[in-house]
Amino acid sequence: MLTKFLSLLLLVAPCTASAASQSIPSPNWPKPADRGDALLRATALRLHNDARRAFGTTPMSWNTQLAGAARGYAERMAATGTYEHDSTSGRRKLMGENLWRGSRGLFSYDVMVGVMIEEARLFHRGVFPDVSKTGQWHDVAHYTQIVWPTTTEVGCALASNATTDYFVCRYAPTGNKDGTKLDPSLHLAERGD
Numbered sequence: 001m002l003t004k005f006l007s008l009l010l011l012v013a014p015c016t017a018s019a020a021s022q023s024i025p026s027p028n029w030p031k032p033a034d035r036g037d038a039l040l041r042a043t044a045l046r047l048h049n050d051a052r053r054a055f056g057t058t059p060m061s062w063n064t065q066l067a068g069a070a071r072g073y074a075e076r077m078a079a080t081g082t083y084e085h086d087s088t089s090g091r092r093k094l095m096g097e098n099l100w101r102g103s104r105g106l107f108s109y110d111v112m113v114g115v116m117i118e119e120a121r122l123f124h125r126g127v128f129p130d131v132s133k134t135g136q137w138h139d140v141a142h143y144t145q146i147v148w149p150t151t152t153e154v155g156c157a158l159a160s161n162a163t164t165d166y167f168v169c170r171y172a173p174t175g176n177k178d179g180t181k182l183d184p185s186l187h188l189a190e191r192g193d
Contacts, residue, residue: 032105035158041067043109044156044169048146051117055147063172066095066155070168074159077101077166096145096171104160112167113156116142125183128176141176148175149182 041062049059073086083101091097100112119140122133129137131144145151148171156169 033108033111035105040109040156040158044113045154047110047113047117048154048169051120051143051146055120057147057149058152060152060154060171063153063155063170066153066170066172067157068155069095070097070155070170071157071159073097073170074157074166074168077168078159078161078164081161081164083166092174094172094174096148096151096174096176098142098145098169098171100167102165102167104163104165107165109158109167112158112165113169116146119143123182126181128178128180128182131182137176144182145171145175147182149180151175 045060045062052059077083077099083099085097085099098116100115102112120143123131123140123143124133125131128144131137132140137144150173151171153172154169156167158165158167160166
């Protein structure tokens with residue numbers, strides 16, 4: 001008798017909970033992330049330069065032409081729904097590029113740039129491309145471009161379609177060049193810190 005009662009209770013409980021959660025909106029539903037060009041610029045530049053300071057390289061400055069190029073490419077990805085690096089001939093020699101995408105409106109600029117910087121946990125000192133603890137330089141490619149010692153300027157932009165945000169940062173001079181030694185202590189010594 002007790003077994004029948006428990007079986008019946010277990011069958012009813014999930015249906016009741018499911019129906020209740022569908023009919024009552026959750027107060028914890030994610031609100032849209034704050035957006036705007038001034039916030040994007042301030043956040044991206046601050047986070048990039050915090051990562052560079054921690055690595056031992058000098059700060060970057062914001063470049064409106066790089067931001068414009070980033071916006072154009074972000075808009076192209078949003079319009080086509082494609083997510084891949086810009087293959088325009090000559091772009092790689094002129095400017096480096098970091099990409100991010102996620103559900104429209106849900107992620108802050110801190111998250112977008114933060115994901116790239118978190119790759120630092122996989123970074124190890126070495127000669128590029130041998131700079132990843134996993135053996136795959138792609139696992140630290142965003143991070144190494146952010147802290148690349150000869151990169152001095154950055155510009156980022158965001159574009160969206162109905163479902164997805166596309167975030168692009170462009171860098172000059174470009175980074176991630178084979179044969180360059182990436183050693184934070186080396187760069188601190190060069191600066192005299």
